[in-house]
Amino acid sequence: MSLRYDEKLDGVLPRVDKMQLLSRLRDDIPGLDVLHTDEQLHPYECDGLSVYRAKPLLVVLPRNVEQVQAVMRLAHEVGVPVVARGAGTGLSGGAMPLEQGILLVMARLNQILDLDPVAGIARVQPGVRNIAISQAAQPFGLYYAPDPSSQIACSIGGNVAENAGGVHCLKYGLTVHNILRLEVITVTGERLILGSEALDTPGFDLMALFTGSEGMLGVVTEITVKLLARPPCTVVLLASFDEVEKAADAVAQIIAQGIVPAGLEMMDQMSIRAAEDFIHAGYPVDAQAILLCEIDGALEDVQDDVARVEQVLFKAGAQEVRVARDEQERQRFWAGRKNAFPAVGRISPDYYCMDGTIPRRQLAYVLKKTAELSEEYGLRVANVFHAGDGNMHPLILFDANEPGELERAEALGGKILELCVEVGGTITGEHGVGREKINQMCVQFNEDELQFFHAIKAAFDPKTMLNPGKNIPTLHRCAEMGGMHIHHGQLPFPELERF
Amino acid sequence: MSLRYDEKLDGVLPRVDKMQLLSRLRDDIPGLDVLHTDEQLHPYECDGLSVYRAKPLLVVLPRNVEQVQAVMRLAHEVGVPVVARGAGTGLSGGAMPLEQGILLVMARLNQILDLDPVAGIARVQPGVRNIAISQAAQPFGLYYAPDPSSQIACSIGGNVAENAGGVHCLKYGLTVHNILRLEVITVTGERLILGSEALDTPGFDLMALFTGSEGMLGVVTEITVKLLARPPCTVVLLASFDEVEKAADAVAQIIAQGIVPAGLEMMDQMSIRAAEDFIHAGYPVDAQAILLCEIDGALEDVQDDVARVEQVLFKAGAQEVRVARDEQERQRFWAGRKNAFPAVGRISPDYYCMDGTIPRRQLAYVLKKTAELSEEYGLRVANVFHAGDGNMHPLILFDANEPGELERAEALGGKILELCVEVGGTITGEHGVGREKINQMCVQFNEDELQFFHAIKAAFDPKTMLNPGKNIPTLHRCAEMGGMHIHHGQLPFPELERF
Numbered sequence: 001m002s003l004r005y006d007e008k009l010d011g012v013l014p015r016v017d018k019m020q021l022l023s024r025l026r027d028d029i030p031g032l033d034v035l036h037t038d039e040q041l042h043p044y045e046c047d048g049l050s051v052y053r054a055k056p057l058l059v060v061l062p063r064n065v066e067q068v069q070a071v072m073r074l075a076h077e078v079g080v081p082v083v084a085r086g087a088g089t090g091l092s093g094g095a096m097p098l099e100q101g102i103l104l105v106m107a108r109l110n111q112i113l114d115l116d117p118v119a120g121i122a123r124v125q126p127g128v129r130n131i132a133i134s135q136a137a138q139p140f141g142l143y144y145a146p147d148p149s150s151q152i153a154c155s156i157g158g159n160v161a162e163n164a165g166g167v168h169c170l171k172y173g174l175t176v177h178n179i180l181r182l183e184v185i186t187v188t189g190e191r192l193i194l195g196s197e198a199l200d201t202p203g204f205d206l207m208a209l210f211t212g213s214e215g216m217l218g219v220v221t222e223i224t225v226k227l228l229a230r231p232p233c234t235v236v237l238l239a240s241f242d243e244v245e246k247a248a249d250a251v252a253q254i255i256a257q258g259i260v261p262a263g264l265e266m267m268d269q270m271s272i273r274a275a276e277d278f279i280h281a282g283y284p285v286d287a288q289a290i291l292l293c294e295i296d297g298a299l300e301d302v303q304d305d306v307a308r309v310e311q312v313l314f315k316a317g318a319q320e321v322r323v324a325r326d327e328q329e330r331q332r333f334w335a336g337r338k339n340a341f342p343a344v345g346r347i348s349p350d351y352y353c354m355d356g357t358i359p360r361r362q363l364a365y366v367l368k369k370t371a372e373l374s375e376e377y378g379l380r381v382a383n384v385f386h387a388g389d390g391n392m393h394p395l396i397l398f399d400a401n402e403p404g405e406l407e408r409a410e411a412l413g414g415k416i417l418e419l420c421v422e423v424g425g426t427i428t429g430e431h432g433v434g435r436e437k438i439n440q441m442c443v444q445f446n447e448d449e450l451q452f453f454h455a456i457k458a459a460f461d462p463k464t465m466l467n468p469g470k471n472i473p474t475l476h477r478c479a480e481m482g483g484m485h486i487h488h489g490q491l492p493f494p495e496l497e498r499f
Numbered sequence: 500m501s502l503r504y505d506e507k508l509d510g511v512l513p514r515v516d517k518m519q520l521l522s523r524l525r526d527d528i529p530g531l532d533v534l535h536t537d538e539q540l541h542p543y544e545c546d547g548l549s550v551y552r553a554k555p556l557l558v559v560l561p562r563n564v565e566q567v568q569a570v571m572r573l574a575h576e577v578g579v580p581v582v583a584r585g586a587g588t589g590l591s592g593g594a595m596p597l598e599q600g601i602l603l604v605m606a607r608l609n610q611i612l613d614l615d616p617v618a619g620i621a622r623v624q625p626g627v628r629n630i631a632i633s634q635a636a637q638p639f640g641l642y643y644a645p646d647p648s649s650q651i652a653c654s655i656g657g658n659v660a661e662n663a664g665g666v667h668c669l670k671y672g673l674t675v676h677n678i679l680r681l682e683v684i685t686v687t688g689e690r691l692i693l694g695s696e697a698l699d700t701p702g703f704d705l706m707a708l709f710t711g712s713e714g715m716l717g718v719v720t721e722i723t724v725k726l727l728a729r730p731p732c733t734v735v736l737l738a739s740f741d742e743v744e745k746a747a748d749a750v751a752q753i754i755a756q757g758i759v760p761a762g763l764e765m766m767d768q769m770s771i772r773a774a775e776d777f778i779h780a781g782y783p784v785d786a787q788a789i790l791l792c793e794i795d796g797a798l799e800d801v802q803d804d805v806a807r808v809e810q811v812l813f814k815a816g817a818q819e820v821r822v823a824r825d826e827q828e829r830q831r832f833w834a835g836r837k838n839a840f841p842a843v844g845r846i847s848p849d850y851y852c853m854d855g856t857i858p859r860r861q862l863a864y865v866l867k868k869t870a871e872l873s874e875e876y877g878l879r880v881a882n883v884f885h886a887g888d889g890n891m892h893p894l895i896l897f898d899a900n901e902p903g904e905l906e907r908a909e910a911l912g913g914k915i916l917e918l919c920v921e922v923g924g925t926i927t928g929e930h931g932v933g934r935e936k937i938n939q940m941c942v943q944f945n946e947d948e949l950q951f952f953h954a955i956k957a958a959f960d961p962k963t964m965l966n967p968g969k970n971i972p973t974l975h976r977c978a979e980m981g982g983m984h985i986h987h988g989q990l991p992f993p994e995l996e997r998f
Binding site: 116117118119120141142163165169173174176177186190192193196197198199200201202203204205206208209211212213217228229230252253255256257258259297298299300301304305357358359360361389390391420424425426427428429430432433437441444445448449452453455456457458459460471472 | 615616617618619640641662664668672673675676685689691692695696697698699700701702703704705707708710711712716727728729751752754755756757758796797798799800803804856857858859860888889890919923924925926927928929931932936940943944947948951952954955956957958959970971
């Protein structure tokens, strides 16, 4: 069971005859793989956010940049929208297809084109898996820092589209902080270079603008990433607390000490128990909350910081602090955290993962309010998240076979995100807006701000043929949901009014 | 003696009656300070790049955000262009006034509004001096990392406009990496919030887009900056080389070791001698090049890295490596570097500082080619620069009283920047494009890329009333200088053709 992908797009997008488009693609772009049967299209109906689904009109799998350009030119000529897709692991429905659109799957552009260990950079195609970059860099003692939980499967192109983070982004930054240069293909098939191997680029920062733009401005066909030296020493601490507030306070205190942990993660009781039952990580199942704090760097430096963090943790009221004795125990501590989502999946037929970010000082308040909302909506919520960045991941537990529960979960998720905005935070930390959070964008931004987003979109894609219906809501949509009031009565691009 | 600011703008900008505008400003915005006499306007004729000059029509000095909004609304209504100015220390003429425009001086918005040591952030007005933020944060063991040479005088608002760097940006990043949130006023006087205290923001990354946009998209009225913990230990090494190439090689080797120095600076013989004569820093005056390498962090960590760097330096052919014995010697080593520009000023009537950035592996080649160009143009060039980032600062020595020398210096500077682009670099590292490098933008970017810049500019400022004639060249200008060929024959905004 799933929600319709976007009822508002029905009847708005141009209707293109599927078989005609298929033969045009085959005639014009020899060697291009095109999928068109129901059976072939089925696996592409959703990305990692499976509550929204749609069957794409056609799926194309280009093998080189020239084929990407040719697809864009043909789509532009015919007037058919294009949605780009990486590995399909995204959690906000950003790569969800359109029933009247081409799904442009970048998986076969999967080569590491160049790796320069002296300069500490690699030039890669978008279909390269995140972890494959670090694997290729390993013989040189280097790695690529951003590590989303899906790093075994997710692709670097998708990471750029969503500005992906991961457990270590507190210290090492998001995708945008770890890339130098992008090659992109525009909606008309032109090739652009954004950024450079040099530190700074003149003009407007188009590379940052494209990063996290969810395929709305162009299609990324090459990425130059930074590689970092592997820290010689890594230690993880596990602290348990009898109150969630104390754990939240400890997070603020660690950061206030000027310590920048490589990772600082929090789990609440429901997550601890689910993870422990599943993974046997050695977590204290009676704790109300645990913190996992990883410190990396040179040996003596790490020893110093570990001692300081221990002190802070006890001062903040930790009942117990354990330092992983060896690499094996460190891996076990992390295995519990990294498998927390599937672990929660074992105690509930379905779950829905949210992704709000808040100022760290609001952690305790937002956790308390989330618990109240959980009660109000009659749905359990587990919390497993990047506490150091204030990036919350409430998991809403529900049963899609119970009538109304999916809709209630969606509504509760929306409320939690609005709570994040209220306290000065945002509706996404690392998963993106996609289809999922499009309504909450009306809460996050006012009319002026949304108008500028649309104007930027129009600068790159005036007919909104790239991933329409995602990321940036129309003013009309916001007005309808009551999230804002359109008083100017003017839209830069009236055709957007329609969906 | 100076060049005209931009002959191409003459007769293009609307002519507004100065006295009429003055009385409108006084009537509509009570309490706003407006300067209008020749004597009052004289100090505002240029910024730190004094080769271009122009007397502004009027100078306004708002005391609060409401006055900024009122000025923008009135300017928009009357149709007079606005150039925003911080402390006026910029080196690319980005804040150079227009003879037919209002100069909006932000110096009086100089309050630190909030400083939260636990969260490690401060909310400041644009007129706050860079160093004043670190001074306010010092009691808490915190500081603001970007430190342009002008940090005693330059303002944080100007730092945002130019995406300023400094000696330590190799490790700590540019301005864009050290800010979280901007309040900006649009060309029509609307107030926008870009970014947030949270780690990531949904939608397009407008904060990054505004940072470095040189006042072309809006006026920044509030900045939330990140504060970092002061590293407990800082050590600087001075290495001397008998060949420039060896020093350049050492730079690449240090980085390849995975060491990230807090600063890694290079000076050539002319700079070494000029600095030593002026400051008596203890530099080896017979060396062809020196490197200054600063390592910061925890004590043991620093000791380890210093030992490794020493090894690398000797292996790369250093003749001598000295580790500053104490804080006093460290300060003296840096004093030579930080005063290198005025030191060079003592050996030449005038000098012109360039700011190209190149991939590190091209350092030796670009230095060699620069020497050849220096010979060809008959002008001496001194090199003092951020070697670790590949951010070159060739200083072209000339005498403005010698007919043609200023023009020759300008031409040589342009050639050096074009060389940077050729090797995969960019025409600016941290000083911005401003008026100075507008022609080189035609070399850096192709027509498609420039079109997108203009489209983004138009999204925020469709009538190009904010700092016209800077940063982004018109396609017409590029065509005229032969730097590109306009084959589409279409401009998104035909009125831009005129200047």
